[in-house]
Amino acid sequence: MANKTYSFYPGCSSQNKASSSNYLVSTNSMCQKLGITLNEVPDWNCCGASIGYGGGGELPRIVLSARNLALSEQHNAGQDMVATCAACWLASREAKERLDHSPQMKADANEALKEAGLEYKGQAQARHMVEVLIEDIGYDALKAGVKKPLQGVKFAGYVGCQTNRPFGIAGESFENPLYLDNLVEAMGGEAVKSYDQKVTCCGGALAFSEPEKSQKQIKDIIESAYDHGADMIVTPCPLCQANVEIYQGEVNKRYGTKFNIPVTYYSQLITVAYGGTAAEAGLNGHVVAPAKLAEIAGK
Amino acid sequence: MSEMKYHNNFLKEVEERVEEGHMVKMCMQCGVCSGSCPFGPHWAHPPQELFMMIRAGKREEVLSSDSMWMCTSCYQCIVRCPRKLPITHIMHGLAYLAKREGLAPKGQPTAEFGQMFWDNLTKDGRVNELKLSLSLYFKDGFGQGVKNAMAMQSVGMGLMKAGRLNPMEILGGHKIKDKSGFHAMLKKAREIEDARRKLA
Structure with a gap:
């Protein structure tokens, strides 16, 4: 490689x-x-x-x-x-x-x-x-190494704020960056392209100090993923991942929703698509288990 | 109402004492920042308004406002500003000046959390997530702390089960090796900045 x-x-x-x-x-x-x-x-x-x-x-x-x-x-x-x-x-x-x-x-x-x-x-x-993956390796080379395509799994690519603004990934737009969708597709998964909350702020650090205001953001981010038929959310940011995954119970209490959607990292998708085990992909580290990824990893 | 002078120096003060403050005068009052902010509805004075208030010399009103503390650092305002003002940084800078001048609203949760975060990371050079959560829950005393911790119990348990929260961090946790060099470096940086920005 x-x-x-x-x-x-x-x-x-x-x-x-x-x-x-x-x-x-x-x-x-x-x-x-x-x-x-x-x-x-x-x-x-x-x-x-x-x-x-x-x-x-x-x-x-x-x-x-x-x-x-x-x-x-x-x-x-x-x-x-x-x-x-x-x-x-x-x-x-x-x-x-x-x-x-x-x-x-x-x-x-x-x-x-x-x-x-x-x-x-x-x-x-x-x-x-992500720059290393896209610029130094490239989508085609990434695609070429796939052993287990993530076929039939629909991913809402939640890019969030800080890998997108103010610097972002070269060549991408701030309003509708496509790299996460492209990575999903390179791994054989289905990118939910109509997902309209991909660059919405999750509240960031204010999820701790202003939980009510932030959970409104988190609700919007998850709701749109469901509305557009996603099986799970994928993100490049650890705070986006944590905020959107771990507060689903709190959001459900506050808004009467029944959210229970996994939030994963692009690195987990690539690991599984490259034949890695669930443990290698860190799939045991979730509050909401990404069952469909684990299934592919176990095949 | 504070005493008003015809010639006020607040814009000049912001230019000299606030991070990226020299860019404030570039604002043309279009309001794109205010409309782009995810927490927009919660700002008493959105950025565009703060910029005009700075020009109007409203020092007390600006610095004692809780507005800047609503910034989530999403950078939406920066990328959309047609005049390329680094608005996020100016908000951070205004918030920091307000705090150092003792004008930040008492008990403002993000002002308090920001200080806790800084104290937490500077102690050992890396963040201790368990102690950070506990210091936030217990900021208003032991009784309220227990209540807060109980309310967030399911979130904490979920993380613990997933191996992403370590109760043993209470005993120490991750840290850097060169703590003395690190502390000396931060002390010096603060001295330099305080002298330049005339912060007491």
Whole structure:
């Protein structure tokens, strides 16, 4: 296969027994099957996510990502730093943009980094795993390796916010990005193209602080998936996944709905389509079990 | 009503003290940001209105508003703004200035959660999800905390069964190795920013 090597920034939620630990399990399986080697950034720290501004302001928040990028440059020289989490990627890329465009910001960040014995040079790119799949491997090559097509399963591709805005995937539109649908189809699944909530915000971190307002968003996202005949939702973002999956019981209580729809990661689809087991795809890590995927994995 | 001066300096203050504040004056009041916001109906003053209030010198009204704290960081306003204002960042910056000036509304849940998140991640360099959830549930005292935790019990149990919430994190959890370097770095960054932004 591909034989590609990247520096890897897994992020807090992917760690063992954390809220998206099955994202990492399936990412590792997917990469192994695709011939992708991931070198973890040693001693990486939290990126501050979208809510870090409230306590951290600007420079301390940007320095968090500068430290990760500096560690990546130093230990995994010459490799792009790839993140799987939407917030990790956004924070890293945003920080890189600010640091590379402002000599003042860069000088300030480096003054702070010096305290940790590090220097940000701006050599590492900050990329998302989806970019690796689409740009470095490509849909055709991905399709060519499929062993068990996800035939007959209908997926609502819920792209969400932060892998889509403000940077997004090159060549895609902010209002109707197609890459998730394309990935689904490359794996032999059916993409629900009429799904009209694919870029609706799930509330993000405000699912914790403003549950009522966020659950209205989550209700819309799930309702549309049902209305358009989806068997399950698939997403590239760990917070989208968690918010849309784990609060279904709360939404049902609040709105009298009977939602019970699985929410999966693209990495799980690829792992299963490439012949991986349910455990390799992290299918045991769900509150709502993706039965149709497990069925294919078990064949 | 605060004392009004004909020549006010609030726009200048925002330009100097708020993240990306120098872009505020670019707003042409089209309202696309306000119409695009997923939490739009919940803002006392949507972004477009805040921008005009800044120009009008309404310092107290802007900084004590809970509006900016409604931002979910979805970036819809940024990608749709025809003048390319980095609205999300300006909202974050205004919220942070309000907080540092002691003007953020008391008990505003996202202001409180944002601080909890920052304290949580900076302690060990990585987020401890269990402690973060508990600090949110117990923010208004023990009695309310137990109630909140009970109300969310089924969500927590579901995650635990799926292997995505670890009760043992209460004893420590994931952390970085170079905590002392990390803390020194953040302390220095804060010093630099506070001096530049004149934050006490």
